[in-house]
Amino acid sequence: MSIQTNAADIVTVSVMGQVANPSLSGLPAEPYRLDADGKAFLWPTFGGIVYNVTVGDSAFGWAGDCIHPSVSISHRDANKNRGLNVFACVGNEALITSGAAKGARGVVTGKSGRFSDQVIIHFDVETRRKIAVDDQILVKAEGVGLTVDDCPDVAIKSLSTSLFDALPKKLEDGVLKVGVVATVPPHFVGAGAGLTSEGGSLHIQSTDRAALAEHGLDKLRLGDVVAIQDTDSRYNHGYLRGAMSIGIVGQTDGPRAGYGPGMTVVMTAPAGQLGSFDAPGTNIADILELSA
Structure with missing residues (x-):
């Protein structure tokens, strides 16, 4: 049985971000974090271009802290970043609009950040090698407002x-x-x-x-x-x-x-x-x- 939705009524809109650089806060000055046993560690964390972790790989075993596979984007303007994070949906198409990988297409695979800071986008490894931090990526945002006709409470x-x-x-x-x-x-x-x-x-x-x-x-x-x-x-x-x-x-x-x-x-x-x-x-x- 086909499950009916209001997909025909969904609005598709563009949102954009830049490839995010991994960041560490200035204070406290130490870059270390504490593990569950109170031991300090220094591992890569979310953000940037990740060349060797891809959707489909294990979610465990990496020497990293909550790593985003492939590429993470955000917008420097907090309000525009909020729009990017709210309207981008898993499965949306993404298009690189600047830099050496201009014209390459990817797919949104997740969102992350304490306050919805970044959108995670999959690109193949060859494309990742061409991408640079601050490259512009456009997301064809579509999905917000989707409902299921026979399940209005979902x-x-x-x-x-x-x-x-x-x-x-x-x-x-x-x-x-x-x-x-x-x-x-x-x-x-x-x-x-x-x-x-x-x-x-x-x-x-x-x-x-x-x-x-x-x-x-x-x-x-x-x-x-x-x-x-x-x-x-x-x-x-x-x-x-x-x-x-x-x-x-x-x-x-x-x-x-x-x-x-x-x-x-x-x-x-x-x-x-x-x-x-x-x-x-x-x-x-x-x-x-x-x-x-």
């Missing part, structure tokens, strides 16, 4: 209409069910809780590796589609018994307490209107046919 977030159509899903007794590779229990939800759900990421706490393995979360890959139990992300991310959200893993693990693979929430509902079913291997690298 809120669609940061999801392009084409990716929504391509995700494994079914409608049963008024419940929209999405195919996922794993389910994240609510006590794993860490950084991002309490913040807006229109951008940014929600992290899977990963300090307790044995618990991760018990729930099949230790093998997650970047781009995996997951369910998040008892999590209401209609406005801000928060605990609500019976709620559910669907997320796409967009960032790698990190050693800090409260952090782990970051998820971009793409669907949410407060009281049983959204469900999931096991669909091993469901990953946007395959669904969107992203080249390495």
Whole structure:
């Protein structure tokens, strides 16, 4: 049965950002962070052009702190950056408009940052080698305002209409069910809780590796589609018994307490209107046919 949406009414608009340089705050002067055991570490973190981490790769094992695969963009003007982060959706087309890689096309794969700072875009490795920090990237933003006709209580977030159509899903007794590779229990939800759900990421706490393995979360890959139990992300991310959200893993693990693979929430509902079913291997690298 076809699942009907208002896709024909969705407005498509341009937003733009620049390839972001990784940054460290000036104060405190030390660049070190603390891991869950209080030990200082200095690893690459989010931002910039990442040449060797790609959607489809493992979300664990990298010597990095919440790394964004491929390329991260932002806008120097805070208000324009907010527009970029709110309107860009996973699955949107991106176009490089300046620099040596001008004309190359990519795909939005996630959002990240404490206050929705950056948009994550996939480009193949050959294109990445041509991109420079500050190159301009245009995103054909489409997806905000998407609704499902028979499931008005399901809120669609940061999801392009084409990716929504391509995700494994079914409608049963008024419940929209999405195919996922794993389910994240609510006590794993860490950084991002309490913040807006229109951008940014929600992290899977990963300090307790044995618990991760018990729930099949230790093998997650970047781009995996997951369910998040008892999590209401209609406005801000928060605990609500019976709620559910669907997320796409967009960032790698990190050693800090409260952090782990970051998820971009793409669907949410407060009281049983959204469900999931096991669909091993469901990953946007395959669904969107992203080249390495």
